[in-house]
Amino acid sequence: MSFISRILGLSPDPREELRPLWHRIIEIAREEGWYAKHGASDTLQGRFDMITAVHSLMLLRMEKSSELVTPSVMLTELFVEDMDGQMREAGVGDVVVGKHIGKQMAVLGGRLGALRDALSYPDDVKLTAAVDRNLTLIEGADSSAMAAALRALWNALLVIGDDAVLAGDIPR
Numbered sequence: 296m297s298f299i300s301r302i303l304g305l306s307p308d309p310r311e312e313l314r315p316l317w318h319r320i321i322e323i324a325r326e327e328g329w330y331a332k333h334g335a336s337d338t339l340q341g342r343f344d345m346i347t348a349v350h351s352l353m354l355l356r357m358e359k360s361s362e363l364v365t366p367s368v369m370l371t372e373l374f375v376e377d378m379d380g381q382m383r384e385a386g387v388g389d390v391v392v393g394k395h396i397g398k399q400m401a402v403l404g405g406r407l408g409a410l411r412d413a414l415s416y417p418d419d420v421k422l423t424a425a426v427d428r429n430l431t432l433i434e435g436a437d438s439s440a441m442a443a444a445l446r447a448l449w450n451a452l453l454v455i456g457d458d459a460v461l462a463g464d465i466p467r
Contacts, residue, residue: 310369312461316353317373319463323448324349326467333444334436341431343399348430348445350374351407355414356452356460363457374403405429413442414449422446 324345329335335345354371357363378399406429413421422442432438448467455465 310373313366313370313373315463316461317370317377317463319465320349320353321346321377323465323467329441329444333441334432334438335441336431336433338431343402344430346374347399347403347406348410349448351403351410352445352449352452353460354407355411355449359453360457360460363460366461371403375400410445414446419443419446 324342329345330337330341335341350370354367357367357370375396379396409425409429410422413425416422419439419442422445423439426432426438426441426445430438430441432441451466452460459465
C-alpha cells in the first residue's frame with residue numbers, strides 16, 4: 296500500500312492486524328504481578344519501563360522468524376503512535392513531541408539490546424544486571440525476581456507459533 300493510499304484512506308492500514316498484539320503487550324505490561332510481586336515501580340516511568348520490556352521481548356521473539364520481520368516493524372510503529380497519543384493527552388506540545396518520541400525510541404533500542412544480550416546467557420546474572428540498569432523498581436525490590444519473571448515470559452514466547460504471536464494469543 297502506498298503512502299498516498301493510506302493518507303487518503305483508500306486501503307486499510309496493515310498495522311490494524313497487529314493491534315490485538317499491541318493491546319496484549321500492554322495488558323501483559325500492566326499485570327499486577329510485575330508491580331506487586333516483582334517490584335516494578337507503579338509510576339509513569341515504571342509502567343513505561345514495563346511496556347518497553349515486554350515490547351522488547353516480543354520484538355526479540357519476532358526476530359526469530361523471517362515471516363515476522365515486517366510485522367515487527369509495524370508493531371513498533373504502533374508503539375510510536377500510542378506513545379505520541381499518550382504524550383499529547385498529557386499536554387506535551389507539538390513542538391517537543393518528536394524529541395520525546397526520539398528519546399523513547401532510544402530507550403526501546405537500548406532495552407532491546409540489553410535484553411538480547413542478557414537472554415543469550417543460560418543463567419540470569421546478566422539479565423539481573425540488565426534489570427538493574429533498565430527498569431525502575433521500588434526501593435528494596437529484588438531485581439533477580441524481576442529477571443526470573445522476564446525470563447519466564449521469554450520462555451513462554453519462544454514456544455508459541457508465529458500465528459499465535461500475530462494474533463496476540465500470548466498465554467499468561
